[in-house]
Amino acid sequence: MTGALADAVEQVKEVRPRRGSVVDLFCGAGGLSHGFFQEGYRVAAGIDVDEACRYPFEANNEAPFVRRCVEQLTAAEFEEEFTLGEPTILVGCAPCQPFSKYSQGREDSRWQLLKDFARLIRECRPDIVSMENVPRLPQFKAGTVFDEFVGSLRACGYSVAWSVAFCPDYGVPQSRSRLVLIASRHGQPTLPAKTHDKADYVTVRETIGELPPLGAGKSDAKDALHQCSQLSALNLKRIRASKPGGTWRDWPKELLTTCHKRETGQGYASVYGRMAWDEPAPTMTTQFFGFGNGRFGHPEQDRAISIREGAMLQTFPPEYKFLPPGAAAQMKSLGRMIGNAVPVTLGRAIARAIGNHIEAHDL
Numbered sequence: 238m239t240g241a242l243a244d245a246v247e248q249v250k251e252v253r254p255r256r257g258s259v260v261d262l263f264c265g266a267g268g269l270s271h272g273f274f275q276e277g278y279r280v281a282a283g284i285d286v287d288e289a290c291r292y293p294f295e296a297n298n299e300a301p302f303v304r305r306c307v308e309q310l311t312a313a314e315f316e317e318e319f320t321l322g323e324p325t326i327l328v329g330c331a332p333c334q335p336f337s338k339y340s341q342g343r344e345d346s347r348w349q350l351l352k353d354f355a356r357l358i359r360e361c362r363p364d365i366v367s368m369e370n371v372p373r374l375p376q377f378k379a380g381t382v383f384d385e386f387v388g389s390l391r392a393c394g395y396s397v398a399w400s401v402a403f404c405p406d407y408g409v410p411q412s413r414s415r416l417v418l419i420a421s422r423h424g425q426p427t428l429p430a431k432t433h434d435k436a437d438y439v440t441v442r443e444t445i446g447e448l449p450p451l452g453a454g455k456s457d458a459k460d461a462l463h464q465c466s467q468l469s470a471l472n473l474k475r476i477r478a479s480k481p482g483g484t485w486r487d488w489p490k491e492l493l494t495t496c497h498k499r500e501t502g503q504g505y506a507s508v509y510g511r512m513a514w515d516e517p518a519p520t521m522t523t524q525f526f527g528f529g530n531g532r533f534g535h536p537e538q539d540r541a542i543s544i545r546e547g548a549m550l551q552t553f554p555p556e557y558k559f560l561p562p563g564a565a566a567q568m569k570s571l572g573r574m575i576g577n578a579v580p581v582t583l584g585r586a587i588a589r590a591i592g593n594h595i596e597a598h599d600l
Contacts, residue, residue, distance in 0.1 A: 252277045255592045256600065257365070258320035260284070262307060262329030262354060266559065266574040267294040268551065269328055269369065272584020274298050276592060278326070281318040284310065289570050296558040307353045312360035319363075324600045326591060327363040329354055330370060330579055351382060355389040362393060364600060366420040367587055369579050372401045374416050387418075395420040398428050405517045406431040407586040410439040411550055413520040415579075417587060423598045429586035441536060442514040445546045453540040461566045462559060463545040465535075466526050473539060475509055476528060481536045482513035512536050518550045523576035525550075526568050544568060548575045552582040 255277040261270045264283030267290070274280050280300040283290075284307065291302040303315070319325045331350045358366055368386075375383040390397050399418035404411050407429060419426040433439065449457050453473065456464030468476065471492070478488045485493065485508065494509075510532035512518050524530035528541040535542055542550075544566065549555060559571060594600075 255588075256595055257324040257326050257591070258318070259326045259328060260315050260318055260363075262310075262327065262357065263331055263350070264290065264294055264302070265330075265577050265579075266290050267298050268553065268578030268581050269330060269584040269587070270294065270298045270300070271553070271557070271581045272579070272586075273326075273328070273588040274300075275581070276585050276588035278588060278592075279320055279323075281320065282315055284315065287574075290574060292561050293557070293559045293574065307350055307357070310353070310357065312357050316361050324365060324595050325361075325363040326365045326367070327358060327361065328367040328369075328587075330368065332577075351386055355386050358390065359393055362422065364422055365426070365591055365594070366390065366395065366418075367591065368416075368418040369583070369587070370416045370418075372414045372416050390420045394422050396422075396425045398426045400428055402429065402583065402586075404580060404583055405435075405438040406433055408432050408439055408582045409552055409580045410441060410444045410517045411519070411521060411580065412517045413580070415583065417583075419587070419590060419594070421594060421598075423600055424594075426594045427590055429583075429590040432586065438517050440515050441512050441518050441550070444518075444549050445542070446514070448543075448546060448549075450538055451540060451543060452538075456543075456566075457545075460545055462548065462571065463543045464566060464568070465540045465543040466528065466568065468528060468540065472509075472528055476511070476534050476539050479509065479511045479534055481511045482516065483510065485509045508532075510534060512542070521547050521551050521576050523573045525576055526572050544571050544575070547572070551575055551578055552580045553578070554581070 258279045258281040259273045260281050261283045264270055264285045267283060270280045270283055280298045282301050282303055283294045284303045284305050286306050288304050294302040331354055387397050397420045402415050402417045404413040419428060448463060451465050453465060454467030475488060475492050478492055480487050508531060509529050511534035512532055514536045519532045522531060525533050525547045526541055526544060528534050533541050560566060
């Protein structure tokens with residue numbers, strides 16, 4: 238075991254138990270919770286509406302999964318899960334799709350879930366709150382949605398800190414940016430400290446370079462999640478013509494798609510692209526297992542990345558359990574869970590910042 242994975246394993250060995258218990262709203266498969274778990278916190282519960290997330294959340298975080306719609310949830314339903322006498326920490330990542338640039342102005346009622354997050358904070362008044370979301374959130378609806386959320390926290394006596402985190406700065410092998418907010422009722426919180434600079438960003442090679450090779454549409458007999466999508470004969474020609482880090486503009490004209498030939502398609506350079514070995518990956522989306530959905534081609538093998546590779550680029554440990562024993566791997570369901578997750582390593586950085594705040598204020 239070498240590189241970033243070995244470093245992460247060593248960090249886990251060094252972690253001591255931390256004061257504080259965590260309830261995770263919109264927990265999904267448990268990426269954010271697992272960051273806290275790895276940092277030595279007790280994860281008290283995860284709450285989400287997607288039943289498919291129950292197994293991975295419970296199997297990896299030693300905590301119960303509560304299937305509940307947050308709009309109908311009350312604080313009384315989870316307050317007792319916190320550890321008595323220790324700091325209470327409420328974290329969450331409300332669905333980010335309504336605030337994403339990919340929504341392109343379409344109305345999506347899910348942005349109202351941020352108001353429910355604020356309502357639950359007012360009801361239970363945890364010691365510390367943390368939220369992770371897309372960088373565009375402060376501009377959504379001219380900033381009114383985010384401003385109302387922060388204003389609600391301050392009205393309840395919280396000091397608030399937030400910024401946009403570039404994930405490679407925190408050891409995530411993915412050129413993803415995320416808004417990170419931490420709020421406390423016990424003084425001004427400090428945001429996560431950067432752990433990497435450009436010279437030592439974790440790369441695709443360090444993260445997935447040692448996994449067994451696969452052909453398109455094949456799977457690894459020893460790992461059900463190390464499977465990848467089939468390619469059509471035309472897309473097989475396209476990926477063979479693709480250069481790591483390049484674009485579809487490298488292809489001969491006969492391989493271009495209809496949309497690439499239109500003026501409106503000229504800006505989507507990363508679609509049908511290969512990753513570069515020695516750089517961070519692009520942002521993992523819920524469709525990362527499809528070659529035509531972004532720069533999700535393997536750097537040298539003629540295929541899209543596998544489900545396992547996407548999970549590792551999201552910094553889930555290789556042993557993270559997504560499926561009950563004997564269950565079939567469904568790419569669409571797994572892609573949704575993994576692509577929607579908070580990268581575990583970013584979760585760890587948030588957890589460390591909160592732990593330092595707890596120690597500094599002797600909570």
